[in-house]
Amino acid sequence: MEMDMKMRMNTNAGVNVSMSMNMNMDTNVDVNMNISDDLFLPLDESEKDSEFIAIESRSFIADAARRFSRNKLAMAGFIVLSAVVLLAIFGPVFSHYTFDGQDPSSRNSGSSLAHWFGTDKFGRDIFVRLLYGARISLMVGFVSAGINMAVGIAYGGISGYLGGKADMLMMRVVDIIYAIPSLLYVILIMLALGSNIRSILIGICISSWVSMARIVRSEILKLKTLEFSTAAFVIGASKARILFRHLLINALGPIIVTLTFMIPQAIFTEAFLSFVGVGISAPFASWGTLVQDARAFIDIYPMQVVYPVLAICVTIFSLNFIGDGLSDALNPKSRR
Amino acid sequence: MLKYILKRIGIGVLTMFVLITVTFFLARLMPGNPFETDNLSRAVLDRLMSEYKLDRPLGEQYTSFLSSIVRGDLGVSFKKPGLTVNSLVARSGRYTMSLGLIAFAVALLLGISLGIWQAVTKSGVVRGAILTASTLGVSVPNYVFALLLMMLFGVKLKLLPVLGLDTPAHYILPVATLSAYPIAVMSRLVKNSFGEALSQEYVILARAKGLSVLKIRLRHVLKNAVLPVITTSGPTIAFLLTGSFVVENIFSVPGIGKEFVNAISNRDYTLIMGLSIFVGMLIILANLLSDIVNCLVDPRLRLDT
Numbered sequence: 001m002e003m004d005m006k007m008r009m010n011t012n013a014g015v016n017v018s019m020s021m022n023m024n025m026d027t028n029v030d031v032n033m034n035i036s037d038d039l040f041l042p043l044d045e046s047e048k049d050s051e052f053i054a055i056e057s058r059s060f061i062a063d064a065a066r067r068f069s070r071n072k073l074a075m076a077g078f079i080v081l082s083a084v085v086l087l088a089i090f091g092p093v094f095s096h097y098t099f100d101g102q103d104p105s106s107r108n109s110g111s112s113l114a115h116w117f118g119t120d121k122f123g124r125d126i127f128v129r130l131l132y133g134a135r136i137s138l139m140v141g142f143v144s145a146g147i148n149m150a151v152g153i154a155y156g157g158i159s160g161y162l163g164g165k166a167d168m169l170m171m172r173v174v175d176i177i178y179a180i181p182s183l184l185y186v187i188l189i190m191l192a193l194g195s196n197i198r199s200i201l202i203g204i205c206i207s208s209w210v211s212m213a214r215i216v217r218s219e220i221l222k223l224k225t226l227e228f229s230t231a232a233f234v235i236g237a238s239k240a241r242i243l244f245r246h247l248l249i250n251a252l253g254p255i256i257v258t259l260t261f262m263i264p265q266a267i268f269t270e271a272f273l274s275f276v277g278v279g280i281s282a283p284f285a286s287w288g289t290l291v292q293d294a295r296a297f298i299d300i301y302p303m304q305v306v307y308p309v310l311a312i313c314v315t316i317f318s319l320n321f322i323g324d325g326l327s328d329a330l331n332p333k334s335r336r
Numbered sequence: 337m338l339k340y341i342l343k344r345i346g347i348g349v350l351t352m353f354v355l356i357t358v359t360f361f362l363a364r365l366m367p368g369n370p371f372e373t374d375n376l377s378r379a380v381l382d383r384l385m386s387e388y389k390l391d392r393p394l395g396e397q398y399t400s401f402l403s404s405i406v407r408g409d410l411g412v413s414f415k416k417p418g419l420t421v422n423s424l425v426a427r428s429g430r431y432t433m434s435l436g437l438i439a440f441a442v443a444l445l446l447g448i449s450l451g452i453w454q455a456v457t458k459s460g461v462v463r464g465a466i467l468t469a470s471t472l473g474v475s476v477p478n479y480v481f482a483l484l485l486m487m488l489f490g491v492k493l494k495l496l497p498v499l500g501l502d503t504p505a506h507y508i509l510p511v512a513t514l515s516a517y518p519i520a521v522m523s524r525l526v527k528n529s530f531g532e533a534l535s536q537e538y539v540i541l542a543r544a545k546g547l548s549v550l551k552i553r554l555r556h557v558l559k560n561a562v563l564p565v566i567t568t569s570g571p572t573i574a575f576l577l578t579g580s581f582v583v584e585n586i587f588s589v590p591g592i593g594k595e596f597v598n599a600i601s602n603r604d605y606t607l608i609m610g611l612s613i614f615v616g617m618l619i620i621l622a623n624l625l626s627d628i629v630n631c632l633v634d635p636r637l638r639l640d641t
Contacts, residue, residue: 176354179348180354180355180619181577181616184359187600187612188358188359188363188612192363192366192367194367271479272581277601278600291480299491309483316475317475320475
């Protein structure tokens with residue numbers, strides 16, 4: 001307290017001295033810096049807290065989390081998605097049916113206590129197959145989004161930060177990959193490398209990182225001209241440090257939002273591949289193959305189509321709501 | 337501006353080259369050879385391989401493939417004798433074309449008008465309804481949408497025909513399926529750009545000048561708000577073409593998409609190659625065209641290069 005007070009007095013005096021050069025003399029200080037002792041008085045107790053900030057200071061993340069949790073749709077999406085993920089991970093453990101266990105005595109049965117969602121044409125339990133399908137569909141979604149994020153951030157970040165010829169060259173590559181329809185690649189890759197998860201992931205990732213790279217690049221281009229980036233440069237931070245510690249952190253909002261829209265896109269693509277006939281091969285099932293298998297009997301057993309369709313829609317809805325909520329929450333301009 | 341257009345065309349040509357190359361080498365990676373299921377004797381197989389030049393070195397195959405594509409020959413089917421990709425495209429292209437163009441027109445019309453409605457309306461109900469519909473449009477995969485429509489209107493209500501493309505009524509369900517996603521995307525875009533354009537100062541100026549609200553919106557605001565729609569029309573055409581794979585299959589339309597999926601299930605690699613290249617080229621051309629149109633109508637883009 002004592003120190004604090006003294007410092008404040010000193011700075012006051014300093015200011016006054018510099019002002020005295022402009023002939024704006026304070027009554028208590030003369031030009032020869034004769035500071036009288038009556039300047040050094042403790043502040044009144046009542047003034048002590050006058051600069052106290054009443055609102056608790058929040059970090060950016062805490063603020064975003066608060067805004068996200070106030071968005072009802074986004075929270076609903078988050079809860080539903082968590083439930084789906086938990087069910088996919090732990091659900092099959094608690095069921096005595098397996099995804100390929102056939103039971104010829106109960107084919108195409110409807111919903112019952114034994115089979116919650118009924119059975120398919122081989123007597124396989126549809127509920128358990130849905131859960132296994134969720135594992136594959138969600139894994140394709142999350143893993144490909146993760147890979148896309150890593151590659152897109154590195155590529156877009158470097159391209160945007162370096163600028164000039166390197167940027168031009170790197171963006172032409174992106175333009176070319178972007179212009180060729182990815183679904184065509186994916187089909188060809190599936191045919192060439194076989195119908196398994198690995199080729200689906202390769203097919204999706206080979207083209208969809210470019211949209212992440214484009215977004216990251218445009219954010220970096222914007223951010224690198226701002227003062228804090230110049231400040232970091234002046235302090236002597238390395239290029240890599242500026243890019244990763246200063247610029248990319250600030251581009252996190254758009255990156256996360258793009259990510260949440262990439263996951264449903266990947267689930268879409270996987271389902272499309274199953275539809276076209278190059279998806280995961282039997283007896284494994286993804287949501288896409290479940291729809292595709294049941295489609296032939298749509299007028300006799302419509303429910304067999306409805307369950308996987310509902311699973312896809314509910315998951316993609318939740319992801320979209322989460323994405324919308326995050327883009328509101330992470331956008332500093334929407335702060336109120 | 338000419339420089340910009342030339343640059344775009346250059347990139348387009350390069351993209352087509354990459355597409356052809358990637359397709360060629362991926363097709364070579366595919367397991368097996370086209371004749372192995374036919375139970376042929378060694379001599380006949382060798383004769384066939386040399387007839388189709390499959391015994392030549394890879395480099396030579398590649399250059400002859402490239403040159404035949406440049407000459408406009410997309411290859412032949414290995415599974416159906418006498419069928420060429422070109423004749424297949426000529427036969428089935430018109431179905432895909434007519435479906436795609438109608439869906440594109442519907443998407444433009446509905447997407448833009450819904451977007452404008454959402455931007456100018458003061459009614460929260462309307463805004464909420466359109467927002468919900470557009471969220472639905474981007475969230476529901478097109479084959480799910482097709483199946484639902486088919487179940488509801490074709491099987492349950494029996495209102496609309498579901499197979500083929502014989503009468504105008506046959507077009508309703510496939511077009512609705514195809515255009516749902518582009519409508520949702522476009523209405524979102526137009527809502528944002530129209531809302532933004534409405535708050536510009538030239539709108540106030542036009543109003544102060546005494547122009548009617550309708551005239552301002554149609555003449556001044558729409559012109560600026562429609563720019564992002566042009567940008568997305570390239571990707572939209574791409575979406576319509578690849579969407580046709582699903583829609584044509586579900587509604588049994590004998591178009592390019594259905595032929596493509598058939599070729600996949602027959603593992604007819606050369607047909608897949610030829611059709612991939614054809615569809616890919618169309619999409620690249622569509623992207624190129626939307627870039628050029630964008631540059632022609634938006635003077636700001638010309639400054640960029």
